[in-house]
Amino acid sequence: MTAPWMSLVWTDHVTGRRAFLVVDRLVRGVASGGLRMRPGCTLEEVTGLARGMTMKEALHYRPGSRYIPLGGAKGGIDCDPRDPAAYGLLVRYLRAVRPYIETLWTTGEDLGLSQETVDRAAAEVGLVSSVQAVYPLLDDEAAARGRLADAFAVEVDGIGLDELAGGCGVAESVLAALDRAAVPYAGTRVAVQGLGTMGGATARFLVRAGLTVVAVADIKGTIANPAGLDVEALLAARDGHGTVDRRVLRPDDLELPGDAWLSTEAEVLVPAAVSYAIDSLNQGEIGARWIVEAANMPVVPEAEELLAARGVTVLPDVVVNSGTNAWWWWTLFGDIGADAEEAFAYIRRSMRALVGLTLDRASADRTSPRVAAHALAADRLPLIAERFGWYR
Incomplete structure (x- = not known):
């Protein structure tokens, strides 16, 4: 495994908090990957996320598409996003890394940060956009920016298309696995x-497909109901950090401890929050048949080995949650327009095909879906390099 192209550690002169930027690889001089904010964020974590972005980009390479995959990168800030000092820290971080965003790093929302917050802070430090590094690669920048702006203005039943795109991809990954079985x-x-x-949109799409969401967990704990939760009511009662106002709960909804979602009687678990949520100890509580990684790196490797030995299939993050990033680029480059139904149809076709390829490869190689996905990415990276070059 090669070292990242660039690894940067920044210390805030006001709070003393650290933040990171890792560029795993450049393709055509540009890398893509979101910016997360969470307490305890580390350079090792951001490095792993950046490598994952390289693979997500490669997995969506189609020679005939307008969207040409970029390299992988990631940013991370060690701070609780609810901290009153968080926004000022974000602004100072973006000011420090502004030259990279202007020239080679396209970024956006990730864990702990909304796109609205990223955009507001980016404007405050004088950036044109958090994805402006990709503009020189566009055939018609004005049309592309207009198309993306129009897409971000689309809402479906009160939720923005940009928030729904990733969840649509996660849900389709779940449905593809169920269909296969x-x-x-x-x-x-x-x-x-x-x-x-991600978690909210996934829950909505799964319920609308006919599945039953029996538990959701947020920072306050787990809300459960064996007969099924009213997902739309929970979504409407969220704050900006995804915390549900408990006043909307029905009499038969249960309030349980935060980790109770792991042992809930369910066929599918969707970790859609923090990294490292499932470890070698708590994996023993899981009775589900599938774990579908909507979050980045939620299952640690040791836990995945133990789960596999018990017959639990983990669908990996590099496949499952890759729809968010891909939707941005499909829209910006012009593979799809600013239309929700067109976007959902394209995401569903793409994710179903990718999940199918991954599970086929895992079956043929007698390995895990994660190893199979990494192998697919490794097959495609040389093809991208041969056509466009890359910089390590």
């Missing part, structure tokens, strides 16, 4: 950790 949607139970952008 000939498991009917009706009666299939799901537990979701995190009801923010």
Whole structure:
């Protein structure tokens, strides 16, 4: 495994907090990857996320598409996003890394940060956009920027298309796995950790497909109901960090400890919040058949080995949550327009095909879906390099 192209550690002169930027690889001089903010964020974590972004980009390479995959990168800030000092820290970080955003790093929302917050801070430090580094690669910058702005203005039943795109991809990954195993949607139970952008949208799409969400977890704990939760009511009662106002709960909804989602009686678990949520100790509580990684790196490697030995399939983050990043580029480069139904149809086709390829490769190689996804990415990276070059 090669070292990242660039690794940067920044210390804030006001708070003393650290933040990071890792560029794993450049393709055509540009890398893509979001910016997260969470207490305890580390350079090792951001490095792993940047490598994952390289693979996500490669997995969506299609020679005939307008969207040409970029390299992988990631930013991280060690701070609780609820801290009153968080926004000022974000602004100072963006000011410090502004030259990279202007020239080679396209970024956006990730864990702990909304796109609205990133955009507001980026404007404050004088950036044109958090993705401006990609503009020189566009055939018609004005049309592309207009298309993306129009897409961000689209709402579906009160939730923005930009928030729904990733969840649509996660949900389709779940449905593809169920179809492959000939498991009917009706009666299939799901537990979701995190009801923010990714987890909330995933829960909505799964319920609308006929599955039953029996538990969701946020920072206050787990909300559960074996008969099924009213997901739309929970989504409407979230704050900006995905925390549900408990006043909307029904009499038969249960309030349980934060880690109770792991042991909920469900066929599918969707960790959609923090990294390292499932470790070698708490994996023993899981009775689900599938874990579908909506978050980045939620299952540690040792836990995944133990889960596999028990017959639990982990669908990896580099496949499952790659729809968010891909939707941005499909829209910006012009593979799809600013239309929700067109976007959802494209995401569903793409994710179903990618999940199918991953599971086929895992079966053929007698390995895990994660190893299979990494192998698919490794096959595609040389093809991208041969056509466009890359910089390590």
